[in-house]
Amino acid sequence: xxxxxxxxxxxxxxxxxxxxxxxxxxxxxxxxxxxxxxxxxxxxxxxxxxxxxxxxxxxxxxxxxxxxxxxxxxxxxxxxxxxxxxxxxxxxxxxxxxxxxxxxxxxxxxxxxxxxxxxxxxxxxxxxxxxxxxxxxxxxxxxxxxxxxxxxxxxxxxxxxxxxxxxxxxxxxxxxxxxxxxxxxxxxxxxxxxxxxxxxxxxxxxxxxxxxxxxxxxxxxxxxxxxxxxxxxxxxxxxxxxxxxxxxxxxxxxxxxxxxxxxxxxxxxxxxxxxxxxxxxxxxxxxxxxxxxxxxxxxxxxxxxxxxxx
Numbered sequence: 152x153x154x155x156x157x158x159x160x161x162x163x164x165x166x167x168x169x170x171x172x173x174x175x176x177x178x179x180x181x182x183x184x185x186x187x188x189x190x191x192x193x194x195x196x197x198x199x200x201x202x203x204x205x206x207x208x209x210x211x212x213x214x215x216x217x218x219x220x221x222x223x224x225x226x227x228x229x230x231x232x233x234x235x236x237x238x239x240x241x242x243x244x245x246x247x248x249x250x251x252x253x254x255x256x257x258x259x260x261x262x263x264x265x266x267x268x269x270x271x272x273x274x275x276x277x278x279x280x281x282x283x284x285x286x287x288x289x290x291x292x293x294x295x296x297x298x299x300x301x302x303x304x305x306x307x308x309x310x311x312x313x314x315x316x317x318x319x320x321x322x323x324x325x326x327x328x329x330x331x332x333x334x335x336x337x338x339x340x341x342x343x344x345x346x347x348x349x350x351x352x353x354x355x356x357x358x359x360x361x362x363x364x365x366x367x368x369x370x371x372x373x374x375x376x377x378x379x380x381x382x383x384x385x386x387x388x389x390x391x392x393x394x395x396x397x398x399x400x401x402x403x404x405x406x407x408x409x410x411x412x413x414x415x416x417x418x419x420x421x422x423x424x425x426x427x428x429x430x431x432x433x434x435x436x437x438x439x440x441x442x443x444x445x446x447x448x449x450x451x452x453x454x455x456x457x458x459x460x461x
Contacts, residue, residue: 195348195349195351195352195355196348198352198355199351199352199355199360202355202360202361202362202363202364203362203363204351204355204360204361204362204363204364204365204366205364205365205366206347206348206351206365206366207365207366207367207368207369209347209366209368209369211347211369211370211371213344213371214343214344215341215342215343215344216341216342216344216371216388216404216405217337217338217339217340217341217342217388218337218338218339218376218385218386218387218388218405219301219335219336219337219338219373219385219386220335220336220338220383220384220385220386221301221312221332221333221334221335221336221383221384221386222332222333222382222383222384223248223311223330223331223332223333223379223382224248224330224331224332224333225247225248226244226247226248226250226278226331230278231244233278234250234252234278237252237275237276239254239255239256239276240252240253240254240255240276241253241255241437241438243432243436243438245428245429245431245432246428246431248311248330248331249328249329249330249428250277250278250327250328250329250330251326251327251328251425251428251429251438251442252276252277252326252327252328252329253325253326253437253438253441253442254276254324254325254326254327257319257321257323257324257325258272258273258323258324259321259322259323259324260272260288260295260318260322260323260324261322262322266285269285269288269295270285270297272324273285273295273297273314273316273324273327274297276327277297277314277327277329278329278331279331282299282300282331283297283298283299283300283314284297284298284300284303284305285297286298286305287414289414289415289418291415291418292415292418292419292422292449293317293318293319293320293322293449294315294316294317294318294418294421294449295315295316295318295324296313296314296315296414296418297313297314297315297316298312298313298372299312299313299314299331299332301332301335301373301386304370304371304372304373305370305372305373305391306332306372306373306374306386307372307373307374307389307391307401307410307412308374308375308412308413308414308417309332309375309384309386310330310417310420310421310424311330311331311332311379311384312330312331312332313329313330313421314327314328314329314330315327315328315329315418315421315425317445317446317449319445325441325442325445326438326441326442326445328421328425332384335386338385342405343405344371344388344404344405345402345404345405345407347369347390349407350369350390350392350402350404350407351366351392353402353407353409354392354400354402354409357409359394359400359409360394364394364395365394365395365396366392366393366394367393367394367395367396368392368393369390369391369392369393370390370391370393371388371389371390371391371404372388372389372391373386373387373388373389374386374387374389374401374403374410375387376403387403387404387405387406388403388404388405389401389402389403389404389410390402390404399412399414400412419450422446422449422450423450425442425446426443426446426447426450429442429443429446430443
């Protein structure tokens with residue numbers, strides 16, 4: 152009887168010791184992980200400094216975000232009436248979700264026009280102009296790019312959320328195309344965003360940053376994570392990292408995965424899509440011929456006559 156009590160006591164003591172040792176191990180493992188993270192972050196800073204890669208003091212005032220999902224918007228009868236009320240243009244809605252608007256008179260765009268000046272000339276000719284932000288004048292295709300926004304954050308390079316202004320050889324705006332996403336919904340719970348320095352480190356390890364580069368800005372927007380499925384797309388919070396004021400890179404702000412920017416490929420696909428849509432119009436649509444002529448000229452533009460800009 153006495154030996155049984157002693158044996159039970161030993162078992163309890165060993166159980167308590169095992170629990171104690173387990174807690175010690177977990178605590179040391181957590182500390183090791185924290186030290187590793189700290190050393191990695193320090194290593195990123197050291198690597199950038201060794202290459203003399205500098206970075207603006209970036210404060211985005213956001214630490215958590217969620218993925219969002221949205222379907223392509225179909226323009227209702229009311230929206231089409233609103234579009235018909237826009238003066239100085241002929242507009243048509245194709246397949247309920249793709250707008251083409253031919254201007255009665257081309258609008259001259261100065262080569263040194265500011266973003267605000269370009270926006271003021273273009274946005275009066277589209278639906279919901281407050282939902283778009285000017286992105287770039289792509290001189291290779293001579294197209295003005297406006298991205299749709301969600302909570303004032305751009306949705307980058309998505310065919311369902313873009314407005315394009317097509318210019319002729321005299322830098323005159325001739326016609327516009329427009330697509331739009333319906334109201335977005337948050338997916339699951341908010342998740343922590345990676346620090347901007349980590350986004351810079353990811354680009355560095357991907358050989359996208361070079362000696363003497365300067366990260367001039369970093370902004371938060373959205374990039375397609377899951378393409379169109381059952382009419383819905385999923386978008387990831389994404390850093391737009393601007394290097395030397397001209398090169399644009401995109402890094403998933405939750406997963407830390409770079410996203411391809413390929414602005415020229417996007418525009419070539421946009422031109423092909425516009426041609427496919429406009430070709431479905433009946434021949435009695437007055438805008439069909441002039442729009443197709445300009446689109447096909449851009450599609451056939453010789454590569455050697457283009458100057459790349461992103």
